[in-house]
Amino acid sequence: MAWRIFLTLIACGSMMACNSDNANAVKVNTTPEPVQSESVEAQTVDDSLSESESESESESESESESESESESESESESESEILTQSVPEPECDLESVNLLDFVPWQREEGWWVGEYTFLGADGDPNVSASWPYRYDHYRGFIHLEVIGNSIKQRNVFLYPAENSSECDSVEDVVGSGICGDNGNEKVFSADQSASDCDGNLSGPFEAFGMTLSTTTTLIGDDTVLYQVRLPDGSFTQNQLTTLPPNDTRVRTAQGFFMGASTYASYYRERKVTKEEFVQLLEETRQEYNILELDYCGYDSGGSPSNVSCDEHFGVALGN
Numbered sequence: 001m002a003w004r005i006f007l008t009l010i011a012c013g014s015m016m017a018c019n020s021d022n023a024n025a026v027k028v029n030t031t032p033e034p035v036q037s038e039s040v041e042a043q044t045v046d047d048s049l050s051e052s053e054s055e056s057e058s059e060s061e062s063e064s065e066s067e068s069e070s071e072s073e074s075e076s077e078s079e080s081e082i083l084t085q086s087v088p089e090p091e092c093d094l095e096s097v098n099l100l101d102f103v104p105w106q107r108e109e110g111w112w113v114g115e116y117t118f119l120g121a122d123g124d125p126n127v128s129a130s131w132p133y134r135y136d137h138y139r140g141f142i143h144l145e146v147i148g149n150s151i152k153q154r155n156v157f158l159y160p161a162e163n164s165s166e167c168d169s170v171e172d173v174v175g176s177g178i179c180g181d182n183g184n185e186k187v188f189s190a191d192q193s194a195s196d197c198d199g200n201l202s203g204p205f206e207a208f209g210m211t212l213s214t215t216t217t218l219i220g221d222d223t224v225l226y227q228v229r230l231p232d233g234s235f236t237q238n239q240l241t242t243l244p245p246n247d248t249r250v251r252t253a254q255g256f257f258m259g260a261s262t263y264a265s266y267y268r269e270r271k272v273t274k275e276e277f278v279q280l281l282e283e284t285r286q287e288y289n290i291l292e293l294d295y296c297g298y299d300s301g302g303s304p305s306n307v308s309c310d311e312h313f314g315v316a317l318g319n
Contacts, residue, residue, distance in 0.1 A: 097149040099199060099201075104218050104222070105146050107222075108249070112277075132162045134163070140155060149194040158185050159288070161179070161180055166180075174302055213229045214229075215227050239265075253267075
């Protein structure tokens with residue numbers, strides 16, 4: 001069942017040609033006229049023909065000028081396109097990115113507490129053979145710190161004790177507690193850095209001796225998509241975060257293994273101060289009857305974390 005635990009975790013141009021047909025009519029009298037008259041009429045015909053030829057030449061010159069202008073415009077457009085295409089895209093200096101310039105990271109930074117529900121592939125609350133605690137309603141405590149172009153996330157999840165009816169024995173626990181009586185805790189860490197100048201992130205995540213690929217994509221000012229992939233490139237998690245403008249956030253995650261759906265989560269969280277964070281953490285520990293020996297005691301795989309809570313969060317929490 002180890003894989004179950006592991007899975008918990010957007011020139012073309014045209015030419016126009018104008019053709020004109022000119023009809024030139026010549027009037028000839030049928031009644032004989034004096035020679036002089038004929039000469040005058042002939043001269044009139046000649047003048048008319050001359051005018052027609054002149055008009056035709058003028059039209060030809062006009063068409064030539066029009067074609068020349070069209071070709072000139074086409075060449076100008078082509079040159080403009082070449083110049084536009086040749087302008088290189090500005091390079092992104094990842095070291096100069098400040099993630100707090102982006103609204104979602106302004107909202108995400110800080111201390112969070114949440115109510116969580118984690119469902120198995122059958123839609124019922126998850127049941128783990130190696131982590132005998134309840135997943136129907138548990139709590140999470142998260143500190144998300146933005147440092148320049150990077151984000152540092154540290155979590156601790158608190159689980160209530162298993163229902164006594166589900167305990168095979170009182171020793172069906174992790175650590176020194178009693179099944180059905182004592183809850184427990186897991187810690188989780190994730191670090192990401194800017195992958196572009198648009199506020200998106202990427203970074204590795206180590207689990208079970210494997211390096212997983214994680215990416216975070218901003219979608220507007222109120223939505224964040226977090227994805228985790230196995231070394232072969234396949235999905236293991238798709239998580240959507242919605243950020244209403246009231247210091248709350250809602251996260252839903254879908255888990256996969258070898259293309260099959262394996263779990264779904266529903267997290268409802270609110271932003272608090274550090275002092276509230278510490279207070280609520282202590283209150284939940286008392287409510288879940290978690291032994292002090294187990295505070296931040298286990299990693300995401302259920303193995304000893306070998307760190308204190310202060311070491312895990314990187315700040316003094318008083319425990």
